[in-house]
Amino acid sequence: MTAGGITERVRVVVKSNAGEIRKAVAGPDTPANPPSDQSEVSGQAHLGIVELFESLRGRLIIFFEVRRCVDPEELADATLERVLEKLCEGAKVTDLGRYSFGVARNIFFEYLRGRRAMRTFVDEQNYEREPSSDDNSADMKERRLACLEECMGHLKERDRTMLLDYYRFKGRPKLDQRRKMAEEMNITREVLALRVFHLKQKLKKCVSERLEEI
Amino acid sequence: MQESEDTRILIRYLLDDLSEGEQERVEERYSSDETFYSKLLATEDELIDSYIQGDISHHDRAKFEHAYLTNPHRRKKVESNRVLLQLVGNMLSRPPLHWRLITSLRRTISNPSVSVSYSFAGLLVVALLGVGLCWMLWERARLHNELEQAKSQWIQKEKHYEEQIAALNQPSASPQPSPASPDKQEVVTADQKKEVAAPRRWSPIVAFALHRDGRTRGSEAGALKPLVIKRGAVLVNLTVDVVPNDYPNYRVFLERAGGQEVWDGTVGSNRSNVSTKKIVVNLPATLFQHRDYILKVTGDSPDEILAFHHIAVINQNLPHSENERTPEGRTGETPRDK
DSSP states (O other), X not given: OOTTSOOHHHHHHHHHTHHHHHHHBOSTTSOSXXXXXXXXXXXXXXXXXXXXHHHHHHHHHHHHHHTTOSOHHHHHHHHHHHHXXXXXXXXXXXXXXXXXXXXXXXXXXXXXXXXXXXXXXXXHHHHXXXXXXXXXXXXXXXXXXXXXXXXHHHSOHHHXXXXXXXXXXXXXXXXXXXXXXXXXXXXXXXXXXXXXXXXXXXXXXXXXXXXXXX | OHHHHHHHHHHHHHTTOSOHHHHHHHHXXXXXXXXXXXXXXXXXXXXXXXXXXXXXXXXXXXXXXXXHTTSHHHHHHHHHHHHHHHHHHHHHHSOOHHHHHHHHHHHHHHSHHHHHHHHHHHHHHHHHHHHHHHHHHHHHHHHHHHHHHHHHHHHHHHHHHHHHHHHHHSOTTSOOOOOSOTTSOOOOOHHHHHHHHSOOXXXXXXXXXXXXXXXXXXXXXXXXXXXXEOTTOOEEEEEEEEOOOOOSEEEEEEEETTSOEEEEEEEEEEEEOSSXXXXXXXXXXXXXXXXXXXEEEEOSSTTSEEEEEEEEEEETTSOOOGGGSOSSOOOOOOOOOO
């Protein structure tokens, strides 16, 4: 299972059935400008569909997280596989997202009913007694901090400054600071929060890559 | 306002604080609306940050801990944000660069092993600077002294030239003073010799050629014509023929007919041809009185006489007096060449 992306199995299915999937999916999220040449379908043209499914996977993870599923990624992947299966069987979908969430609800109910067999839902009390994972050890934290500092150094100066200014204060001054920043940049506070979020995602991705290298 | 309302709903959705219907509506929206989905992600991120920084209400805090800290996947998100905020906090609390440099320097200096090395290095640098400074001061003083000496020499020379010019500009009625006593040796200083050796253009010069056969310029063969130093002449230029030789320099002697030496010096060879060599001697007019003189030119050895001339001199700068002239010295015969 890949970290933060669709599984290889899903990627293979999408790649080999990109044409059928494109025909089956006609919703607002469907990539525009389908390739005219059929030979391109198995080439780079399927990448748009892959990105679509990756974005869909992220939403499904949140869906299962809110429902307090222990392994939302696995459930999201299961949902995608079932969606792809249906699409390859010929199901016509106008809104892929809505369709996928429908499938996700079914999967959630199935796992609620058969949680003993699936072992994907852990009692909260039992969960708290679980030993802490290696990811939370002091050594790991130090390593992550070091990688993060290195990644911060690779950011552009203005991005680094924006990030530092965003977290400079706490409480009421924090809200004033962020409102002031949004005004200076001529954007809304939500858009500013979104930019900071994407910046942090970039940093987290950089940290993951650095930690894998170590 | 709609955006703030969306944020509130999303926070409640993330904390599982919505009814089933509200929850479905939110999910329906972000399942297909890319913008709303991005807003959901950003709101969750801010919610986590608020919890970490303690900027969350007590009610929401309890719900957050129940919703996030009991789920390993969500707990990873919290931990990831915590590390990032810790780093940001460290960077924000870091002192300005110049303070960090000063602190680093202090730390280095306070380190005993390092401070000793730096002390030695510092002393060495100071010592080198001191040596350099001393040398510069000494060099400056030396150059200053040289400059002062050169200045004083220049002033003396200027004064001397001015005196000479003033002397030349005086009218010729008062002749050049003769030597104080006939018995006294006339001393010609090196400076005077240098000056007569290189006569200035403005010094009146009388020139005579002394040939090997004893003639003077303009005289007929066999006749000894006296050398007349015209009034106002300062320098007497004598061109003397000598026998061919390899000497680069010659000794020249000017004596009175009675044998008393008046002047002697060393002169370089001027011209040479197959049969004769010539030398040029410049003598101040003040050397000469109304008398006969012997001019002798030798090589390295005083016995090797290369030229010998008996010259009778009339110096118009002096008052004419028959008592000055000696009875001998009119023959002026040149000794046979060796």
